[in-house]
Amino acid sequence: MPVRWNPEDAVVWKFIVRRISLALVIVFLGSFIIYGVMRAMPTSFVEAMARQRAAASATTGGPTYQEWLEQLNKAYHLDTNIFNGFISWLGGVLQGDFGVSWKYGIPVTQKFNEVIWHSVILNIITIVLEVIICIPLGIQAARRQYSGFDYSITVFAMLCISLPTFFLATLLKYAFAVKLGWFDLYGLVGRYHEQLSESAKVLDIMHHMVLPVLTLAMLHIGGLTRYTRTNMLEVLNADYIRTARAKGLSERTVINRHAFRNTLIPLVSYMSYLIPSLFSGSMITETLYQIPGIGYISYDAMVAGDLPFTMFYSMFGLILTQLSLMLADIMYAVVDPRVRVN
Amino acid sequence: MSEKEKKNLQENGEQLSLDDGRRVKVLSPGMMVFKRFIRNKLAIVGICTLVFMFVFSFVGGVVSPYRQDQVFYKVDAANKEYASAVVNTDYRFTPVDGATLSTMTRATFNSQVKSSGKDVTTFVADNTTYTATRLDEGFYILSAGQNLGTVTQLGKMVDIALDEGKELSDAARAAVQAALTGKQTSFEAEGVTYTLTRDVGKTYKLSSMGEVGLASMLNFDAYDPANTALVSSYAFKKACEQAMHEGEGSFTVDGVTYALDIENETTALVTDQNGTEIAGVSNIIVNPVNVGVFLPADYKAAVEEAIAGRKTAFDYTNANGEVERHTIQMRGNNYIISTMQQTYLIDMYAAPSAQHPLGTDDHGMDVLTRLMYGGRISLMVGFIVMILENIIGIIIGGVSGYFGGWVDTLLMRFVDLFNSIPYYPMMIIAGAIMDSFEVDPYIRLYMMMAIMGIMGWTGVARVVRGQILSLREQDFMIATEATGIPVSRRIFRHLVPNVMPLLIVQATMGLGGIILTEATLSFLGLGIKYPLASWGSIINSASNIYVMTNCWYLWIPAGLLIVLTVLGFNFVGDGLRDAFDPKMKR
Numbered sequence: 036m037p038v039r040w041n042p043e044d045a046v047v048w049k050f051i052v053r054r055i056s057l058a059l060v061i062v063f064l065g066s067f068i069i070y071g072v073m074r075a076m077p078t079s080f081v082e083a084m085a086r087q088r089a090a091a092s093a094t095t096g097g098p099t100y101q102e103w104l105e106q107l108n109k110a111y112h113l114d115t116n117i118f119n120g121f122i123s124w125l126g127g128v129l130q131g132d133f134g135v136s137w138k139y140g141i142p143v144t145q146k147f148n149e150v151i152w153h154s155v156i157l158n159i160i161t162i163v164l165e166v167i168i169c170i171p172l173g174i175q176a177a178r179r180q181y182s183g184f185d186y187s188i189t190v191f192a193m194l195c196i197s198l199p200t201f202f203l204a205t206l207l208k209y210a211f212a213v214k215l216g217w218f219d220l221y222g223l224v225g226r227y228h229e230q231l232s233e234s235a236k237v238l239d240i241m242h243h244m245v246l247p248v249l250t251l252a253m254l255h256i257g258g259l260t261r262y263t264r265t266n267m268l269e270v271l272n273a274d275y276i277r278t279a280r281a282k283g284l285s286e287r288t289v290i291n292r293h294a295f296r297n298t299l300i301p302l303v304s305y306m307s308y309l310i311p312s313l314f315s316g317s318m319i320t321e322t323l324y325q326i327p328g329i330g331y332i333s334y335d336a337m338v339a340g341d342l343p344f345t346m347f348y349s350m351f352g353l354i355l356t357q358l359s360l361m362l363a364d365i366m367y368a369v370v371d372p373r374v375r376v377n
Numbered sequence: 378m379s380e381k382e383k384k385n386l387q388e389n390g391e392q393l394s395l396d397d398g399r400r401v402k403v404l405s406p407g408m409m410v411f412k413r414f415i416r417n418k419l420a421i422v423g424i425c426t427l428v429f430m431f432v433f434s435f436v437g438g439v440v441s442p443y444r445q446d447q448v449f450y451k452v453d454a455a456n457k458e459y460a461s462a463v464v465n466t467d468y469r470f471t472p473v474d475g476a477t478l479s480t481m482t483r484a485t486f487n488s489q490v491k492s493s494g495k496d497v498t499t500f501v502a503d504n505t506t507y508t509a510t511r512l513d514e515g516f517y518i519l520s521a522g523q524n525l526g527t528v529t530q531l532g533k534m535v536d537i538a539l540d541e542g543k544e545l546s547d548a549a550r551a552a553v554q555a556a557l558t559g560k561q562t563s564f565e566a567e568g569v570t571y572t573l574t575r576d577v578g579k580t581y582k583l584s585s586m587g588e589v590g591l592a593s594m595l596n597f598d599a600y601d602p603a604n605t606a607l608v609s610s611y612a613f614k615k616a617c618e619q620a621m622h623e624g625e626g627s628f629t630v631d632g633v634t635y636a637l638d639i640e641n642e643t644t645a646l647v648t649d650q651n652g653t654e655i656a657g658v659s660n661i662i663v664n665p666v667n668v669g670v671f672l673p674a675d676y677k678a679a680v681e682e683a684i685a686g687r688k689t690a691f692d693y694t695n696a697n698g699e700v701e702r703h704t705i706q707m708r709g710n711n712y713i714i715s716t717m718q719q720t721y722l723i724d725m726y727a728a729p730s731a732q733h734p735l736g737t738d739d740h741g742m743d744v745l746t747r748l749m750y751g752g753r754i755s756l757m758v759g760f761i762v763m764i765l766e767n768i769i770g771i772i773i774g775g776v777s778g779y780f781g782g783w784v785d786t787l788l789m790r791f792v793d794l795f796n797s798i799p800y801y802p803m804m805i806i807a808g809a810i811m812d813s814f815e816v817d818p819y820i821r822l823y824m825m826m827a828i829m830g831i832m833g834w835t836g837v838a839r840v841v842r843g844q845i846l847s848l849r850e851q852d853f854m855i856a857t858e859a860t861g862i863p864v865s866r867r868i869f870r871h872l873v874p875n876v877m878p879l880l881i882v883q884a885t886m887g888l889g890g891i892i893l894t895e896a897t898l899s900f901l902g903l904g905i906k907y908p909l910a911s912w913g914s915i916i917n918s919a920s921n922i923y924v925m926t927n928c929w930y931l932w933i934p935a936g937l938l939i940v941l942t943v944l945g946f947n948f949v950g951d952g953l954r955d956a957f958d959p960k961m962k963r
Contacts, residue, residue, distance in 0.1 A: 057790065065798050074804065076810045151958035188421070193951075197943035199893050201900045205919050213926045220922065318801050319897060337805045338903075340813070345806065352799035 049117030058357035060344060061127075062350065069120045069349040074113075076340045080137045081107050111342065134343035138336050143231070143347045146332065153223060154316035154328030157244060161251040162309055168304070169256055173263025174295065177271060188260060202290045204250045204323040211246060218246050221325040230272065247324045251317055263298065304363050310358035315352055410878075413956040419953020425513075426945035430938070434752025441743075445750035446908040448741045449733070451724040454717040459703065460672060462663045462680050462712040465594050468517070472590040473611045478519070479503055486592060490517065507585065514592040516614070522572060523701035528555055529578040537583070553583065595643065596662050598674040600654040608647075617658065621645050633838035644681060657681070663714075672743040684712055729930050736930045738908070739918055748935060751876055755942070758826055758911070759892045763884050765830030770837025771880070775868045778845030779836065789842070796835045803832060804894075808903025818906040825904055829891065840883055844876040878957040884951040885950035891942035896939050914941045 085107050089100035098106065108114040112123040127134060133143040171361070176188040190290060212220045219225060225239050270276065271294055279293045280286075316330030329348070336344035393400055404412065414420055438445070468487060468646030472478045485502040489595060490509045498509045509517045526539035535554045544552075552566035556573060559651040563572050570586040591614060599608040607613055613630045620628035620637050627636050635655060638646040643660040656674070661684055665676040677692055683691040683705055690704045703716045723741035727733055735744040778790040779866045807828050811821050826843045848854065849872065898904035900920075919925040919932035 057793070061790075061794050068798060069806070072806050072810070076806070077813050078450050090776075153542040193944055193947050194940070197889060197893075197940050197947055198937065199896050199900070199913070199916075199939050199943075201897060201913075202916060202932075202939060205916070205932065206927060206936070209925055210930075249459050318805075319901075322901070333802070334805065337802060338809050340809060345802065349799055349802055352443070352802065353797050356799075 036265045054361060058361065061357060066125070066346065066350045067121050070124065070346060073340075073342050073345055074117050074120065076342075080340050081111065081113065081235040084137070128350070133347045136336065136341055136344040138339045138341040138344060139332075143343050146180050146344070147329065147347065147351075150332045151314065151316075151329050152326050153326055154321065154330060155313050157247055157251070157326065157328060158313040159315070160244065160248050161255070162306075162313070164248065164252045165255050165259055166306075168252070169259035170263050173260045174267050174298070175291070176260070176264045178290065179268035180268060185264075186257075188264070192257040192260045192264075195253055195255075196213050196261075197257075198254065200250065200254055200319040201323060203253055204246075204320060206324075207250060215303075219243060244326075247320055247326055250320050250324075254320075259305070261300065266301045267294065267298045270294045273297070306361045307362045307365075310362065311355040315355050344352050386404050408469060410953075410956045411888045414952050417952040417955060419948045420956075423945040423948025423952065426596055426941050427949065430752060430756065430942050430945065433470055433938075434749055434756055437749035438746070438753060441746045441749055443743045443746040445747055445819055445910060447746070449724040449727070449737055450741065450742065451722055451727070452719055453722050455720045455722075456704075456715050457718045459670075459716045459718065460663055460665050460676075460680065460714040462661050462684060462705075463710055463716060464661045464684075465662050466516075466593040466710075468594060469596065470519075470590055470592050471609065471614050476589045478590045482507065482519075486517075486519070492661065507589070509592070512619065516618055516622060517592040518588055519584050519590045519592060521589045525571075525578065525583045525585055528557065528573060528581045528583045530581070557581070575688060591618070593618055594659065594660050595621075595658050598657045598659070598663075598677050600674040602671070604655055605933065613656075617645075617647060617656075621658065624684055640668045641685075644685065646678070661685075662823075679703075680712075680714060726924065726928050726931070730929075735934055738915070738931055739921075739924070744915070744931060746762075747910045747915060748912070748938060750940075751905075751912045751935070752917055752938065754822070754905055754911040755892055755895060755913070755939070756907060758822070758829075759888045759946075761826050762833065762891045762895075763888050765826065766834040767837050767880065767884060768782070768885070769830065769834035770933045771841050771873060772874075773834070774838035774841025775845060778842035779849060779864070779868050779872065781846070786844070792835045792838050795832070797834070800832055800894075804828065804898055805901070805903055808898060808901070812903070817910045821906060822909060825895070825898070829894065833887075833891070836887070837880065837883065840879060841873070841876050844879060845872050848872055848875050877936060878953075882950055882954040884956060885946055885953055889946035889950075892939065892943055892946070896956065912936075 082104065085100055085103035088103045089098065092098060092103075105114070112120040114124070124134075135141065136143050136146055140148045165359070172188055176185045179185050206221055212218045223240055223243050224236075225243065228236060228239055231239055276289060276294055279289045284293075316328045316333070318330035318334050320326075321328045321331035322334045333344065333348040336348070389472045462779045468483075470478045470483050470486075473693070479502070482502040482505075485500050486507070486509060496511045496833045498507070500507050507521050508520045511517050511521065524540060525545060526537060529536045529538070537553060538549060546566075549571065551568040552564050553573070555614050556564040556571075562574070563570060564734055565571070567630065572584050572586060573581040574584070576582050585707065591611065595613065595614075595618060597607045597608050597614060597617070604823075607630075610630075611723075616630045617635070617637065618627040621639055621642075622637065625637065626639075627634055629635070634650060636648045636652075638648065640646070643658075645658040646654060647656040647658065649655050654674070657678045659677070659681045660682045662671055663680050673696070679691055679693050680703075683703075688705065690702060690703055692700050694700050701716050703714050703866075706713045706715065714911075724737050725739055725741050727737040727741075729736045733743050733745065735748070738744050738747065773788055773792070777785045777792075807824075811824060816824065845868075846851075854867070854871065857871050862871070894905055895911060896916070899911045899913030900917050902917060905914045907914070915935040916939075918928075924931050
């Protein structure tokens with residue numbers, strides 16, 4: 036089939052280009068705001084570093100504290116105003132250089148590579164669990180609207196939404212780690228992890244992930260269940276379902292073939308928000324369980340005032356958000372042909 | 378026929394037909410919403426929960442007998458060091474009344490006499506010649522020459538020139554003459570030894586040898602503080618020690634005879650003739666650990682006895698007649714005596730009791746009271762942030778939706794920007810900045826509310842804009858335009874009230890979220906700070922494993938309060954949504 040120029044393509048491309056440039060502007064401005072706020076933090080980290088190095092080089096007649104401080108401030112562009120400092124930082128970023136983390140002492144990207152997969156694995160397990168639990172629950176609740184089952188699902192979902200992460204995590208730890216002693220309180224690996232065989236190591240990590248996964252899943256179950264139920268209800272009230280029933284299709288066919296598939300449209304767009312969030316980590320949960328994922332590591336860096344790492348993490352977060360928004364648009368078009376036409 | 382119809386029949390004398398319009402009860406839209414709302418069981422549960430929370434927080438704080446930062450103390454028995462004892466290996470000096478033994482003298486004695494081992498040792502200190510006479514092991518009498526004046530021999534005549542203030546009896550004067558004649562350099566008169574030292578030519582220096590003090594390893598403790606002066610006097614000590622070393626059962630000082638009960642070489646008890654204990658003698662020195670504590674002699678005697686008997690513990694009956702158990706611990710050459718003492722402590726982590734239904738926290742404050750005051754802050758933060766978000770959101774969303782075009786595009790991109798700034802990182806950085814500047818807790822609270830408001834208005838703005846976009850195309854808006862109502866009035870009097878139902882629903886649901894966020898930040902230690910409390914900061918104590926495992930009453934109630942409050946807001950929000958628009962009911 037010969038490739039023909041389609042005038043609609045130009046519109047689509049124009050839209051995509053505009054969307055991407057908007058995303059770039061937002062990433063730029065967002066990073067700038069975070070950079071400005073970070074600069075408001077007293078640079079105690081740099082001062083401590085300068086003091087340390089001055090002490091180390093004092094015997095050999097090396098640079099003094101003041102000289103070190105100036106040198107370090109210059110290296111991190113802290114000696115110029117916020118705007119120039121940001122531009123210098125951005126210049127490094129565009130060359131792929133995010134700098135060395137102040138807190139961890141290794142390049143930011145290297146630290147990121149070390150920890151990101153812990154977060155991703157944790158989130159993948161959680162999302163799979165969520166989908167397995169929430170979608171059937173939501174659909175059942177919608178099918179039996181106003182029944183006792185529906186009410187209990189609603190209350191349960193509301194309860195999950197209302198639970199503070201830290202309280203849930205502390206409760207789970209109290210019940211399963213302290214009282215029952217099934218799991219460790221903290222960490223991703225056990226005390227004797229290094230002595231275990233390869234398969235036992237994997238099992239050890241899995242064992243340590245049970246409570247974090249449970250926490251994360253509980254927190255999200257409420258939202259997803261309600262969302263599924265709402266959309267299923269909307270679909271079930273639609274005319275084409277009445278038509279399907281009227282023409283005598285079995286209830287199973289109506290639900291599985293007609294209703295469920297249409298419920299998937301909003302669900303998929305909801306999931307497309309989740310895919311980028313796989314990488315964003317879950318700061319509170321990881322911190323509470325001290326899982327060395329991106330969330331916990333970034334939290335520590337932020338509290339310590341680690342400028343390079345915080346900037347990297349914020350920019351990463353900004354890009355992820357923009358990506359998920361764009362992905363949601365695209366996924367919607369993929370799943371729902373009507374969107375493509377309009 | 379219903380009551381109403383009967384009444385109508387009586388009053389107006391007419392019967393309403395079945396299709397009469399008056400038979401239809403017309404409710405105002407507000408009433409309709411209200412009726413639909415109260416029919417929702419979950420919403421009623423939510424309302425009840427919230428009412429309880431408000432009463433608990435705002436009335437509870439007033440009713441509670443305690444202040445939120447009131448620290449409670451308790452008196453507890455703790456094993457504390459009470460006294461220390463040491464076996465004396467140094468000489469202790471007692472000067473004769475009116476005389477002094479300088480530090481130099483004492484040091485010289487210690488360095489020269491102790492090592493010499495001779496019975497009589499002479500040493501010089503401070504230009505004075507001292508003679509130490511050993512009466513027994515560890516017991517010396519110190520004597521020193523005292524210059525009385527000069528004696529000049531002029532033929533048979535002897536001229537005695539006394540120094541100022543010195544006296545010499547006639548017998549002594551005669552003895553001086555006799556000594557000079559007999560060419561003696563040392564003589565005795567009336568029990569005092571005198572010495573003559575040739576100075577220049579026929580001039581001699583006359584000096585008397587007198588006792589100036591004693592050096593002993595024993596320590597004297599008076600039983601009755603009134604006797605301290607007597608017991609520590611030279612005469613008493615000398616007589617007592619002499620008697621001890623000679624193994625006598627009594628001694629006399631100033632005409633009073635005391636009985637001496639010798640236990641061993643270094644321990645003895647002095648009683649007067651009535652049998653009253655006067656003093657204890659021992660080579661063990663017992664001192665209180667704390668300044669201002671007086672240790673009675675019988676206590677010291679008990680300690681000495683226990684140490685001599687190599688016991689590790691002994692019982693002592695104190696002045697109030699209570700028996701105290703004291704334990705002795707050897708530490709180097711010292712003995713440390715400890716006993717259970719009453720101590721004034723901050724009542725930390727107290728278990729639930731009648732005074733403190735939920736115990737006390739790590740600062741010794743009543744948990745229930747802090748929960749009440751914490752509830753005020755949590756709820757207040759929720760409402761203030763929500764109002765702030767709505768003010769910003771309504772203004773920006775309203776302007777954006779009404780004007781459309783480039784204003785809309787610009788403002789919406791602004792919303793996009795704010796929306797994409799990572800929320801928790803921003804709050805954590807802000808918290809860390811306020812930490813490093815050590816912001817006052819109250820200012821910190823306001824700052825936090827402001828930041829939360831600024832970070833959270835985008836949702837409201839979007840909702841308002843979306844609603845206004847559709848509303849402004851409706852006929853009533855064309856009517857406002859036709860009647861020439863000003864723009865601000867059109868937005869805020871005609872459009873915004875129409876958005877209100879949706880906003881109220883959103884705000885109610887959002888309140889729960891704000892309370893959760895505040896609790897999370899406070900839990901992480903980046904939000905509300907001591908002495909203020911919020912439910913989140915109260916749970917923060919559970920990050921200490923000890924508290925988590927042992928003090929459920931510190932964190933579980935606070936967590937339940939948060940869950941119930943947020944749940945209440947969500948139920949009410951859900952109920953309101955259904956009530957405002959039954960079509961939206963899901």
